[in-house]
Structure formats: structure tokens, C-alpha cells
Amino acid sequence: MSVSETWNYRVKAAQRDLIKRAGGIERAAELTAFSKSQVGRWNNAADPDLMPLVAVVVLEADTGAALVTAIMAEINGRRLSDPEEEKRGQATVFATFAEAKRHDAELTHSFSMAIADAYISSSEAEVADRKAAAQIEALTEFRASLAAVKAQGGSKAGLRVVGDD
Known part of the structure; x- marks a missing residue:
């Protein structure tokens, strides 16, 4: 190509x-x-x-x-910067990670089904490309939320064991 x-x-x-x-x-x-x-x-x-x-x-x-x-x-060998990157908070880290993993699972499932017969059709490639694009977008959001946490010098996860009072 x-x-x-x-x-x-x-x-x-x-x-x-x-x-x-x-x-x-x-x-x-x-x-x-x-x-x-x-x-x-x-x-x-x-x-x-x-x-x-x-x-x-x-x-x-x-x-x-x-x-x-x-x-x-x-x-052209360049990258764009995101001015909103610093505005993303730690609370979004969990949501963006979950979203990235959901898209990862969808791509894996879709592509696994496509290659099961050892042949990838154009339409299967198109579906995989769409799933990959969604995963890239989700990973970009996850990375941006991680950058916000790093810029803030870290953040307490805010997790707790269910049942703790």
C-alpha cells in the first residue's frame, strides 16, 4: 500500500x-x-x-x-497539543480507564471473530478500524486524565473497601 x-x-x-x-x-x-x-x-x-x-x-x-x-x-511529522489537558481531574481517571478497557474488549472480540476463518474481508477491516479508532480516542482521554493527575503532583485514589464506615 x-x-x-x-x-x-x-x-x-x-x-x-x-x-x-x-x-x-x-x-x-x-x-x-x-x-x-x-x-x-x-x-x-x-x-x-x-x-x-x-x-x-x-x-x-x-x-x-x-x-x-x-x-x-x-x-507531516507533527503533533497537536490539547489546551484542555490540564483541566482534567483525577475523578476522570477511573472513568476514562474503564472506557478504554471497554473499547479494548470490543476491538478484541470483533477482530477475533473476523480472523476466526483466517481471512479478513474489507468490511471486517472497516469494522475493526472503527473499533480501533474508538479505542484510540478512549486511550487518548485516559492519557489526558493521567497527565492532569501528574501535573497536580499526584492524587489520592479515593478508593475504599465496601462495607467500611
């Missing part, structure tokens, strides 16, 4: 995730003033259409998630 094909698949996956975060095809169409058909093409992994920059900017601003921009930065 060439670099351009890899790049295209990554951007298409980021577009799909961005449309989902924006509330789906219909809402993304309303926000960007593009037709539902056009947004549907952006959302379709098999369609070559990519979002124009104006649509990326509008949807990323609406969702607060620079998904396409992050992929573009990564392709």
Missing part, C-alpha cells in the same frame, strides 16, 4: 469520526451548508471524496475535536 493510500484511509476515518461527533450526516450537512449526499460521501470509507478545508474547520470547531487536523499534522 502506498503512502498516499494510507494517508487517504486515515483522513477518511478521521472525517467519519468527526461527522459522528458532530451528530451525524444530517447535522454535519446543516453545519457545513453542504448537502446530505455530499456529507454522506465524506462519511463513506469507499468514496474518494474528502472534506474541503472549510467543512473541516466548521466541524472541528463545533465538536471541539481536531480529528482531521491531527491526522494532517501527524502525516
Whole structure:
């Protein structure tokens, strides 16, 4: 697979995730003033259409998630920083860890079923890619909550044994 094909698949996956975060095809169409058909093409992994920059900017601003921009930065050897990272509290560490593990289990189950016959179809690869994207997003949130705890110099876990008074 060439670099351009890899790049295209990554951007298409980021577009799909961005449309989902924006509330789906219909809402993304309303926000960007593009037709539902056009947004549907952006959302379709098999369609070559990519979002124009104006649509990326509008949807990323609406969702607060620079998904396409992050992929573009990564392709160019860069990373984006998250200004909200320091605002995340210790309380979210447990929730984000649980969410990351849930997505890990979903990906493992889905991919295990896909490879059971020693063949991975395009649709199975697409499902696995979506599950992997969700897991990456969950792990990113978990890492951000850990960074907040580290920035605060640590934090007492706040755990207790059930039954203790």
C-alpha cells in the first residue's frame, strides 16, 4: 500500500469520526451548508471524496475535536497539543480507564471473530478500524486524565473497601 493510500484511509476515518461527533450526516450537512449526499460521501470509507478545508474547520470547531487536523499534522511529522489537558481531574481517571478497557474488549472480540476463518474481508477491516479508532480516542482521554493527575503532583485514589464506615 502506498503512502498516499494510507494517508487517504486515515483522513477518511478521521472525517467519519468527526461527522459522528458532530451528530451525524444530517447535522454535519446543516453545519457545513453542504448537502446530505455530499456529507454522506465524506462519511463513506469507499468514496474518494474528502472534506474541503472549510467543512473541516466548521466541524472541528463545533465538536471541539481536531480529528482531521491531527491526522494532517501527524502525516507531516507533527503533533497537536490539547489546551484542555490540564483541566482534567483525577475523578476522570477511573472513568476514562474503564472506557478504554471497554473499547479494548470490543476491538478484541470483533477482530477475533473476523480472523476466526483466517481471512479478513474489507468490511471486517472497516469494522475493526472503527473499533480501533474508538479505542484510540478512549486511550487518548485516559492519557489526558493521567497527565492532569501528574501535573497536580499526584492524587489520592479515593478508593475504599465496601462495607467500611
